[in-house]
Amino acid sequence: MLRKRGNFPTADFVAPDGSRKTITIWCSNDYLGMGQHPKVLQAMHTALEEVGAGAGGTRNISGTTHYHVELERELADLHGKEAALTFTSGYVSNDTTLSTLAKILPNVVLISDALNHNSMIEGIRRSGAEKKIFRHNDVAHLEEILQSIDPSRPKVIAFEGVYSMDGDFGPTEAICDLAEKYGALTYIDEVHAVGMYGPRGSGVAGRDGTMSRIDIVEGTLGKAIGVMGGYITAKAEIVDAIRSYAPGFIFSTSLAPVICAGAIASIRHLKESDAEREGQQAAAAKLKRMLKESGLPVIESPSHIVPVMVGEPTCCKAVSDALLRDYDIYVQPINYPTVPRGTERLRFTPGPLHTDAMMQKLVGALNELWKYHALRRAA
Numbered sequence: 001m002l003r004k005r006g007n008f009p010t011a012d013f014v015a016p017d018g019s020r021k022t023i024t025i026w027c028s029n030d031y032l033g034m035g036q037h038p039k040v041l042q043a044m045h046t047a048l049e050e051v052g053a054g055a056g057g058t059r060n061i062s063g064t065t066h067y068h069v070e071l072e073r074e075l076a077d078l079h080g081k082e083a084a085l086t087f088t089s090g091y092v093s094n095d096t097t098l099s100t101l102a103k104i105l106p107n108v109v110l111i112s113d114a115l116n117h118n119s120m121i122e123g124i125r126r127s128g129a130e131k132k133i134f135r136h137n138d139v140a141h142l143e144e145i146l147q148s149i150d151p152s153r154p155k156v157i158a159f160e161g162v163y164s165m166d167g168d169f170g171p172t173e174a175i176c177d178l179a180e181k182y183g184a185l186t187y188i189d190e191v192h193a194v195g196m197y198g199p200r201g202s203g204v205a206g207r208d209g210t211m212s213r214i215d216i217v218e219g220t221l222g223k224a225i226g227v228m229g230g231y232i233t234a235k236a237e238i239v240d241a242i243r244s245y246a247p248g249f250i251f252s253t254s255l256a257p258v259i260c261a262g263a264i265a266s267i268r269h270l271k272e273s274d275a276e277r278e279g280q281q282a283a284a285a286k287l288k289r290m291l292k293e294s295g296l297p298v299i300e301s302p303s304h305i306v307p308v309m310v311g312e313p314t315c316c317k318a319v320s321d322a323l324l325r326d327y328d329i330y331v332q333p334i335n336y337p338t339v340p341r342g343t344e345r346l347r348f349t350p351g352p353l354h355t356d357a358m359m360q361k362l363v364g365a366l367n368e369l370w371k372y373h374a375l376r377r378a379a
């Protein structure tokens with residue numbers, strides 16, 4: 001159990017026997033440390049004083065405050081879209097938006113990257129619409145699928161900006177080209193990219209200059225933004241349709257206003273400041289280099305995510321347990337079904353607040369444990 005207070009990425013750790021120690025967290029999705037940023041904390045304190053703890057209702061029945069409206073304005077502006085809609089999590093935003101699209105677009109075909117997140121898979125499944133899966137990032141396969149669909153049917157291509165387990169990017173330009181050629185809508189999950197890439201932190205589509213060609217951008221407020229919640233942003237008519245029909249929006253208590261206030265402060269800060277993004281990129285590059293130099297099997301990833309392959313679930317858990325027990329380092333093992341069997345791994349997310357000393361300690365500990373468990377090193 002973590003009892004986090006300040007000094008992120010270190011935290012107090014309370015073991016089941018009640019003993020305590022300070023550990024370093026290496027697997028947080030608060031990628032930029034914004035969950036501890038003074039501007040975010042101050043905004044949340046102010047909102048708490050102003051409007052209290054909870055929203056008090058669904059968005060349509062007393063649960064809309066000026067913080068919700070302001071947050072949606074910030075998000076639409078971040079992505080250069082007309083409107084935005086917030087949900088209680090990124091999971092809900094994917095699930096309810098994709099399942100609702102089938103109601104709005106009768107006879108739609110939902111076309112999904114094979115490595116899309118579970119929240120998209122569930123939304124597509126629950127929609128009852130016809131679905132087609134293209135091999136991960138394989139645009140030639142995507143084109144084959146598009147060619148095979150009756151041109152008069154509505155189509156949506158759903159994919160991600162950053163795939164969180166391998167850390168690779170979605171090919172936004174090639175997918176937009178195909179979408180335009182075959183008359184499909186594009187839906188991008190930028191959950192691991194918002195705040196992290198592109199001008200003002202608008203995501204991978206922002207970085208690639210394809211944002212205006214993407215129809216629906218989905219994101220979370222729970223990773224680089226540092227709080228919680230999810231959203232979509234798109235043309236006003238699309239957002240209005242989701243607002244009107246999506247059960248995950250209509251029938252759920254809205255985000256606590258304090259959360260919205262924290263998110264607004266975080267997004268505003270990240271629109272203006274590149275320091276956190278640059279610090280994070282530098283930390284990721286440094287850790288990748290150090291792991292590689294010491295012969296550890298780091299998976300080539302162009303993004304901020306640094307996966308190290310173990311390839312076996314028991315050892316993956318044993319290494320993670322030993323890191324926490326003997327080295328005060330916390331990284332959760334990533335085993336099946338989150339990743340395919342045989343690709344079990346440790347997934348590190350270095351941030352701007354991880355120091356050189358923390359990195360040296362981590363790489364030293366991994367080397368000792370790799371030796372102890374006779375694990376495979378890089379080729």
Ligand code: PMP
Binds near residue numbers: 089092191220
């Ligand atoms: N999409 C992706 C790609 C994710 O990795 C996650 C969560 N890890 C989500 C959506 C759900 O976001 P949230 O945690 O805000 O529910």
